[in-house]
Amino acid sequence: MLVLLLLGGPVTRAVARTIQWSGSTWDVRPAGFGEPGPTAWTDSEAGVHVEGSDLVLSISRDASGAWASTELDGRQHLGYGTYRWVVASDLSALDANEVLGMFTYGGASPSNNEIDIEPSHWGNAGWPTGSATVWQDATAGLSQAKTFAYSSRPPYVNQFTWEPGRIRYLITDAAGATLLDWTVTRGVPVPSTEVPVINYWRFENAPPAGVRSMRLSSFAWVPPGHEADLPSLTGGAATGAAGPDGTASPAATPAPSPAAAGTAAGGWxxxxxxxxxxxxxxxxxxxxxxxxxxxxxxxxxxxxxxxxxxxxxxxxxxxxxxxxxxxxxxxxxxxxxxxxxxxxxxxxxxxxxxxxxxxxxxxxxxxxxxxxxxxxx
The missing domain is CATH 2.60.40 (Immunoglobulin-like)
Known part of the structure; x- marks a missing residue:
């Protein structure tokens, strides 16, 4: 006999506040010090806020005077499907230690179901800023990774499609140029309790020359087979542009709520x-x-x-x-x-x-x- 229970998602850590953005609720990481970096983290309005339909993340000084980073965790476990982040800031113009993370994370150790898109020079300004990584064992450093160069034509569509045994990355710029088209078929994780995460931080906690900001115009998720349901974007990736200080906003179509996406298609x-x-x-x-x-x-x-x-x-x-x-x-x-x-x-x-x-x-x-x-x- 089976006793029916609904198993809950991952235990939600205490958070200072939540925000509503792009059709979803996000938990803001509480203030403190820790990985990655390790660095200080802030949950202040100056660190993370919404302007119109855009999410603006900033690395700024906290109350103690330390440079503090920001992170947001989605509340909804999504699993297989296409994850898309549209970034308005110029990702070719990052400083040497700036990191923007867009990824899934949670459960299923040792990989933690971490599927990354992380624009950064990783401490070396001569390296290209694009990187995509699928982790198999974070503790042992086992992963499959690819580097690429972001053009100077924002906004960018950063997305991956996660299916059983397969992850396909597809990253394009405002002109519609493909910056990365890469498929991983080995060591692909299966869904567990992971959620979408966005963070903006300093590699090796290196201080910036001044306040740094990053602007994202939308996040969207659709289940496999529903890529046509993703919001349309005008002019290749989107219209408009913004520099790394987040001074302009693109006119991207707002993303639908992940909960609103369908699950069955074409007689299946x-x-x-x-x-x-x-x-x-x-x-x-x-x-x-x-x-x-x-x-x-x-x-x-x-x-x-x-x-x-x-x-x-x-x-x-x-x-x-x-x-x-x-x-x-x-x-x-x-x-x-x-x-x-x-x-x-x-x-x-x-x-x-x-x-x-x-x-x-x-x-x-x-x-x-x-x-x-x-x-x-």
Whole structure:
């Protein structure tokens, strides 16, 4: 018997304040000192604020006189899909130690599901400012990375599309020129509890010559297969421009709320829900369902992916079962009771993830997630 529970997201750390920007709620990192850098961090209005539709981040002195950086964490776990940040400031004009981070982060150690776009010279003004990194083990320094040069034509579209076994980076400038088109197929993480993050900080805590600012015009996310739903951008990437001091604003189309994006496309569908008397999926204590029911619809040959994860001590999840089933097309269903793939499950709490990929292994539906609990007999 499965007792249905909704597993919550990552534990939210205490924050000084939140902001609303680009259709989402963001937590501002509290004031303090720490990594990366390490450097001082500020949650002040001077460090991070919204002007019109733009997000403005600044490295400025805090109350103690120290140069302080800023960071924002998205509140919503998004998983597979396309992540897009439009940056209005000139990323070819960074000083030697300025770093703008746009990435996913959270859970699933040792990679922490960190997928980065980080414009910076990394302390050497002779290096190009573009860098993209997919981490496999941050502690051991294992990653796949690519450097590239930003043109002097802002705004820039900075995006990556994350799918099972594949991450494609695509970065363009205001003229529509491709600055980076790079695909990673090895060591690609699977979704856990990560959220989108934006930070603006000083490499090796090197002080700037004066206040530095960065302007972002939008953030957007859409699930796989919905790239056409991303907001249109005028004139290649967008119109308008801004220097690294953030003095101008582009006229980019506002990004839609990630929660508003759809999940199924072109006849593909999948779902997982509690089944049995009294089953419910609200956030409160629910009646006990007898099973978890997985359903799907596929117009052609495809693969059903079912993964069962158990919470890891501290945070994140560890995979305990993974089932791959070839589908010939049409509708189907699968009941999950006390076993998966012919193997019995130990009592405890689990996270059940379901997705469907087509014959080319492109994600067509999901991942759909449900928290479940297997009780002791």
């Amino acid at each position: 569908d999948c779902a997982v829900k509690g089944s049995g008397a009294g089953a419910t999926t609200n956030r409160h204590r629910s009646a006990t369902p007898r099973t978890a029911l997985i359903t799907w619809r596929a117009p052609g040959r495809s693969t059903l992916h079912v993964t069962l994860r158990r919470p890891r001590a501290g945070h994140g999840f560890v995979t305990v079962r993974a089932l791959r089933r070839s589908l010939e097309g049409g509708p189907g269903r699968l009941n999950v009771t006390r076993s998966l793939g012919g193997r019995h499950l130990r009592p405890g709490h689990y996270r059940l993830e379901v997705s469907v990929t087509d014959a080319s292994r492109a994600l067509r539906c999901g991942p759909k997630v449900l928290g479940v609990s297997v009780p002791a007999r």
